[in-house]
Amino acid sequence: MLLECLRVSSRSRSTGRGGVEPSSDLYATEGQLEQEVDEEWQGLDENVAHVPFFADRYSEAEMIKRSQAFYELLNKRRSVRFLSDEPVPREVIDNVIRTAGTSPSGAHTEPWTFVVVQDPDVKHKIREIVEEEEEINYKKRMGDKWVNDLKRLRTNWIKEYLDTAPYLILIFKQVYGRLPNGKKKTHYYNEISVSIACGILLAALQNAGLYTVTTTPLNCGPHLRALLRRPANEKLLLLLPVGYPKRDATVPVLTRKPLEDIMVVV
Numbered sequence: 001m002l003l004e005c006l007r008v009s010s011r012s013r014s015t016g017r018g019g020v021e022p023s024s025d026l027y028a029t030e031g032q033l034e035q036e037v038d039e040e041w042q043g044l045d046e047n048v049a050h051v052p053f054f055a056d057r058y059s060e061a062e063m064i065k066r067s068q069a070f071y072e073l074l075n076k077r078r079s080v081r082f083l084s085d086e087p088v089p090r091e092v093i094d095n096v097i098r099t100a101g102t103s104p105s106g107a108h109t110e111p112w113t114f115v116v117v118q119d120p121d122v123k124h125k126i127r128e129i130v131e132e133e134e135e136i137n138y139k140k141r142m143g144d145k146w147v148n149d150l151k152r153l154r155t156n157w158i159k160e161y162l163d164t165a166p167y168l169i170l171i172f173k174q175v176y177g178r179l180p181n182g183k184k185k186t187h188y189y190n191e192i193s194v195s196i197a198c199g200i201l202l203a204a205l206q207n208a209g210l211y212t213v214t215t216t217p218l219n220c221g222p223h224l225r226a227l228l229r230r231p232a233n234e235k236l237l238l239l240l241p242v243g244y245p246k247r248d249a250t251v252p253v254l255t256r257k258p259l260e261d262i263m264v265v266v
């Protein structure tokens with residue numbers, strides 16, 4: 001905690017308006033830090049209208065029912081590594097990404113780009129890039145402990161789902177944006193914002209009856225960014241193959257921690 005406070009204060013900067021603005025991202029990379037520290041006050045528009053807010057309200061019984069049903073739905077989510085090539089309506093993909101785009105984000109910067117790949121040739125190129133790097137990851141970069149921890153999941157560097165899944169969604173975090181005047185726009189807490197959006201996307205996929213496996217292909221980011229012609233401010237966060245499970249798909253038997261192990265009530 002103390003360390004975090006120190007990091008925040010050492011990275012705080014003058015806003016030029018008599019105030020001190022905390023640093024934008026506790027988990028920023030060093031490169032990100034340098035970019036942000038050099039920036040001037042950006043002068044975002046302060047004149048946003050504030051209007052009354054009317055929320056949906058349920059009875060307590062209805063709230064309990066809804067929360068239980070939502071838990072049961074999401075408790076059926078599994079990472080599926082065997083996906084069929086059965087087509088999925090594009091409209092569903094549009095809707096789940098719309099849903100992800102409802103995520104909160106630091107200072108409402110919406111620092112995400114969802115690249116949906118449906119072209120079989122591009123999917124195959126992605127597979128080649130990922131498999132080439134993943135083979136090196138498994139054999140050299142990850143180390144014995146990591147590879148051993150993955151054994152029970154039976155994962156390896158062969159990623160057939162990158163060809164078979166009807167869609168691959170690659171989620172990029174925008175580490176900074178651009179203002180209309182060309183200046184860099186700080187994307188506060190961009191990684192945590194995009195991670196929350198990804199969580200919402202996973203829930204939306206589950207709600208639609210679609211399956212995926214959350215993947216973070218190590219060392220593939222720059223190559224995939226170039227393949228997909230994404231700009232330099234975008235860094236790959238996750239790759240989600242999306243589709244229906246194959247008929248003979250299997251998943252490891254895993255248990256989830258019970259409530260008493262994950263919740264502390266004070």
Ligand SMILES: Cc1cc2nc3c(=O)[nH]c(=O)nc-3n(C[C@H](O)[C@H](O)[C@H](O)COP(=O)(O)O)c2cc1C
Nearest residue numbers: 077078079080081153155213214215216217251254
């Ligand atoms: C940040 C993150 C990275 C992951 N990376 C991979 C990955 O690269 N390959 C893979 O097969 N699974 C990956 N997974 C999936 C996990 O192995 C999986 O979520 C975990 O085993 C629990 O299984 P479940 O998702 O079926 O509940 C990742 C999950 C998370 C949250």
